[in-house]
Amino acid sequence: MITQYLFYFLTFVAIFSALLVVFSKNPIYSALYLIVTFFATAGHYFLLNAQFLAAVHVIVYAGAIMVLFIYVIMMLNLNKEVEPHKSTMLKVAATVCGGVLGLVLVAGLRETELTALSEYSNPSIGLIERLGNVLFGTYMVPFEISAVLFLSAMVGAVFLSKKTIH
Amino acid sequence: MLPIEIIYKIILILAVFTVTLVVAMYSTYAERKVAGFIQDRYGPNRAGPFGIFQPLADGLKMFTKQEFIPDSSDKQLFVLGPSLAMLTACMTGVVIPWGGDITIGDKIVKLQITDINIGILYLLGVVSVGVYGIMIGGWASNNKYSLLGALRASSQMISYEIALGLALISLIMMTGTLSLGEIVRQQDEGLANVVYQPLGFLIFLICAFAETNRAPFDLPESENELIGGYHTEYSSMKLGFYLFAEYINMFISSALIASLYFGGYNFPFQHSLGLEGNMLSMVQTFVFFMKVFFFIFFYMWVRWTLPRFRFDQLMNLGWKTLIPLAILNMFITGIVIGYKNGFFNF
Known part of the structure; x- marks a missing residue:
């Protein structure tokens, strides 16, 4: 029961912060929301009994890669004032590309059967x-x-x- | 889980939290006393006998100072920075075994909040996330000196985390477990790990200094080139949080060094003293804290003895000396383990 609530909570956090990664104007905020997304994903690994994967996910992605990302953003001092204005053409192209990628994902997931994992209850699996x-x-x-x-x-x-x- | 066990866990968590804060508080006093001793002067001696109330006076001062947030800073992140630093500092204490088992009524309880089987990975995770407090605070201040301090902190911690992790891998290869409780228990039967891993211990110690931003690696806050480093713009208790987090980190890393390499709460001949059960556990906890206090003293001793590194020297030491040495240590450990298991008997 508590697992289910945790699942919905983590899913909400993951999707919400992933959206904020895209919609934040400031690159630093985008990077920080990406870290929140990584933490929510690590929480999902914990729910699947994959402790090692969760810990490594936090250490490698949140702890090392994102530090370097933020390091570069700080070093270049990117912020919303100096962000170059993109042309309308580029925006349209980006939207189409993103939409096509989403379509591929939906097409891939359409045929998936949502069955419970047979070894899901085995606590030593991960x-x-x-x-x-x-x-x-x-x-x-x-x-x-x-x-x-x-x-x-x-x-x-x-x-x-x-x-x-x- | 029975409610009585939940109550016990809550008590233990509160106790560990309180002890951490009190030790960190009195570390600031000890630091100034040790500095005074090493520089042949008195140190704080006005507030109470021997200046024993000095930390309380410092805390009161920190709390009552004006709370100032610069106008050009990023307000939310400016507050988030010190909060994160404090949060990650307090999170590491949960996997450290503070003493042997104690018996309450007919229940045997561990003096460790949780003995998760990825304990060391949990620690590495928290340590690697710990740098965000400094980075976010330094960037949000919107000050060149703060930003430079934050950049230094992040590159330094990333670099030394690698050598730290590699030194730990040799230890994990030897003990065959990632659980801190199990590593300490193994040292009860055998010798302390420092006997088998002297090089690994040395690398771990140096990296611990760098990870806690302590002298001689305190470049993120080197005052003669960066004013105050990442906390230049901070005042009041937000500054207090940054300084306090450093002392908590020092306490926790001393506890880690003691449990990973110096037998944790175990001490020589502990089973031939005739002590049993709870008495033995209490003595063990006492011994553990003595070890921890020695390493805290060691941190201070080094701070008031060695001058500060230059930043390129720091990077060269990390990447060109410690990482190759850690890999060499791992290699030697692997060969010895292979030899013991008979891989070389052709």
């Missing part, structure tokens, strides 16, 4: 031991390949940010 066993057992090779992918992305980022190649 625990870190279980996750570790799955990642380093069943999905060992994809996991290692994605690690190599991250490493190459990191090397690439360092290489690009260096001004002189010599």
Whole structure:
């Protein structure tokens, strides 16, 4: 019962703050509302018994990535006064693109059957031991390949940010 | 859950909250006394015997000063900044085990508010969110110096969080658990973790200094280049919240160092003293607080001994020294664990 109330509350917070991300004029406010959205999503993970995912979601997205976002926004001192005015053409194009994306989402979700997860009631489903066993057992090779992918992305980022190649 | 257990939890939460605030309050007094001792002077000695009421006088002063919000600032965020700093500082205490089990009637209760099995991740999460208080406050002040302080704080905390996390990974690899209660219990049976992880402890300690913005890494508020840093525009209790949050963080991180690396509430030969049950738990809590107070003193000792770093030196230390060392530590830990499990017996 309490889970259901929490679900509706978190959903409301997530959607409301996600809308405010888009509608806020000030980029700092947009970024802060995005953090609220991340917290609401992390709360949803908790309701699904995925504690590890929830904690990592907060640490990585709210704690690291958004700090860097806000850092850049503060550094460039973006605010509503200096935001360049976009032409009407661009606005129309953006609206159409967003609408098409929404259409794809709706089309994708139309056929989905809303059935309860069979293992939903298993309290150990999202625990870190279980996750570790799955990642380093069943999905060992994809996991290692994605690690190599991250490493190459990191090397690439360092290489690009260096001004002189010599 | 039975109502009596809920009541017990509420009492424990209130007790931990009160103890945190009182310790943080008297840390400000201790800081000035330690500074006085190190610089060969008296320190505060006017309010009460030995100046023991000095924190109360300071608090009264903070509360009664004029509350000032600059006209050009962002009003909501200006208030949100110190509130967030205080909130995240108070949130970390819930996963720390403050002592052994105590028996009330026929019930055994833990002196830990919650022993979640992702305790360390919870701590990292709260710490990583903690930087927002400073960032938001510094930006909302609409002052160049505040903004510079906020930028310094955020880049410093992000950089040192990596080394902190890597140092913790070695510890987690060794103990095989993310629960703080379990890590402390393991140190009852074996030696304290600092014996096995001396390098990890050193890295963790240095990063803890940087994360709490304490000297020699207090660049976000270095007064000789940034006036007051991120809290330049703050006055009254909002300034008090920022300063107070720093002392709470110091207390909590001392408690963390004590429980992760120095055995928590355990002490040598505790089972051969002939103490049982509640008596033993009380002694354990006392010992734990002694360890915590030592590390708080250590924080102050370092502050009044070492000069402040330059910002590029700080970044070089974080990225080019601590992170490689932490990875090396992780590598060595992995090899030792592999050797113990017989991975190298061909």
